Amino acid sequence: xxxxxxQARAHADEVRETSATILKGLIPVETIDAWxxxxxxxxxxxxxxxxxxxxxxxxxYYVTLPFQDLWADxxxxxxxxxxxxxxxxxxxxxxxxxxxxxxxxxxxxxxxLHRDTQLLFPESGAETPPYQxxxxxxxxxxxxxxxxxxxxxxxxxxxxxxxxxxVASGETPLVKAYMDRGDVMIRDVRHIHRGTPNRTGAxxxxxxIGYSRRWLHRPEVSIRVPAEVLVALPERARRxxxxxxxxxxxxxxxxxxxxxxAFAY
Numbered sequence: 001x002x003x004x005x006x007q008a009r010a011h012a013d014e015v016r017e018t019s020a021t022i023l024k025g026l027i028p029v030e031t032i033d034a035w036x037x038x039x040x041x042x043x044x045x046x047x048x049x050x051x052x053x054x055x056x057x058x059x060x061y062y063v064t065l066p067f068q069d070l071w072a073d074x075x076x077x078x079x080x081x082x083x084x085x086x087x088x089x090x091x092x093x094x095x096x097x098x099x100x101x102x103x104x105x106x107x108x109x110x111x112x113l114h115r116d117t118q119l120l121f122p123e124s125g126a127e128t129p130p131y132q133x134x135x136x137x138x139x140x141x142x143x144x145x146x147x148x149x150x151x152x153x154x155x156x157x158x159x160x161x162x163x164x165x166x167v168a169s170g171e172t173p174l175v176k177a178y179m180d181r182g183d184v185m186i187r188d189v190r191h192i193h194r195g196t197p198n199r200t201g202a203x204x205x206x207x208x209i210g211y212s213r214r215w216l217h218r219p220e221v222s223i224r225v226p227a228e229v230l231v232a233l234p235e236r237a238r239r240x241x242x243x244x245x246x247x248x249x250x251x252x253x254x255x256x257x258x259x260x261x262a263f264a265y
Contacts, residue, residue, distance in 0.1 A: 001026055002080045011186065012088035015130065019156040019191035020177075023081055023184040027137060031075070032181040036139035038070055039063075039205050043103055059107035060195060064100045065207070068250045071099065072229050077209065078237035082135055085186050089130045090213045096240040098210025098221045101139075104147040104198035111196075113152075113167065115160060116189035117218075127157045127190070132212040136185045139205040142178050147198035149206070150174040156190040163192045217243070224253040 001023075003011070014021040046063045047054075056062045065071045076082075077096070086094065117132055119125070142148045152172045155163030166172035176196075177185060198204050210221060223244040230238060230246055247253040 003084045008081075008084035008088050011085045015085070015089055015133075015186055015188055018153040020151065020153070020185055020187035021085065022179065023085075023186070025180070025182045026079070026081055026184045027076060027182045029181050031073070032137070032139055034070060035207070036205065039065075039101065039139060042066075043101075043203060043205065047105075056102060056195070057111055058109050059105040059198075060109075060111070061103050061105070062100060063103065064255055066250070066254050067099055067223050067225050068229050068253065072233070074234055074237060078234050078240075082184060082186065082209075083236065083240075086133060086135070086211050089133060089186075089188075090211055093214045094211055094240065095214055095216075095243050096209065096211055096237075097218070097223065097244070098208060099223050100210075100221075101205050101207050102195065103203045103205040104195055105203055106198055106201055108147060108195070108198050111194040113164065113192050113194045115156075115192060125159060127159075130156075130188050131216055132189050132210070134185075134187050134189050135209040135211065136177075136179075136187065137183060137207050138179050138181060139207065140202065141180050142204065142206075144176065144178070145198075146200045146202065146204040147196050148176040148178055149193055150176050150196055151187070151191050151193035153191070155192040156188040160192065167192060211240075214243075224255050226250045226253040229253075 011021040042063055043061065046061045050061060054061055116134065120128055120131065152163060152167050152174055155166065155172060167174060179185065223241060225241055225244050225246045227246050227248055230241065
């Protein structure tokens with residue numbers, strides 16, 4: 001699916017105004033189901049590796065996805081509709097800096113309300129236009145039972161204190177992000193949000209592809225790109241990946257240990 005210039009602008013404007021927009025039914029369900037099947041072993045390995053110290057709270061796991069094979073599908077990582085909105089928000093010279101997942105299991109709890117990044121210049125107290133985005137899509141349908149993200153629309157342009165006060169007073173109610181397989185959310189990571197408990201016996205994986213303006217570097221996240229995967233990608237995707245480390249082999253690029261543990265601001 002391609003968006004017209006006006007459609008892409010409307011989705012970008014919705015992010016600027018409310019902090020998030022959803023592209024309904026963008027990814028074929030068959031593709032999502034294939035990703036979900038391939039994700040199972042990665043999640044199981046993460047649960048074993050993290051042990052009693054899961055990296056996103058009780059029974060909740062952040063798992064980096066290996067940038068190879070189906071995880072590097074250009075139909076997703078170089079999707080025309082996604083990129084039209086992303087480029088409208090952070091520029092055509094931005095960078096793709098993250099490919100990972102967040103998955104609550106049975107026994108997970110409400111996360112504390114948080115933002116995913118701090119102010120660019122904390123001493124100023126001032127928000128800026130978007131500089132970091134998360135593109136999210138679930139590998140299963142997201143229902144009230146399996147732990148939808150809750151977020152406070154519009155709080156991306158407020159101080160955290162002001163946003164939290166509006167949530168606490170009820171002036172800005174939390175919205176549950178219900179999504180079907182194939183839906184894609186593009187969001188400004190500064191909005192106040194939290195994960196909710198998964199009360200089912202099945203994992204609820206949510207993929208995140210991170211994009212930012214070209215000058216923003218967060219050392220805790222990157223995509224380890226195998227050279228053979230990079231050369232096979234379309235030119236736009238190679239350009240958006242340009243600041244990530246490149247490895248000679250897929251085995252070298254595989255990263256079993258997670259370094260992105262401090263995530264709440």
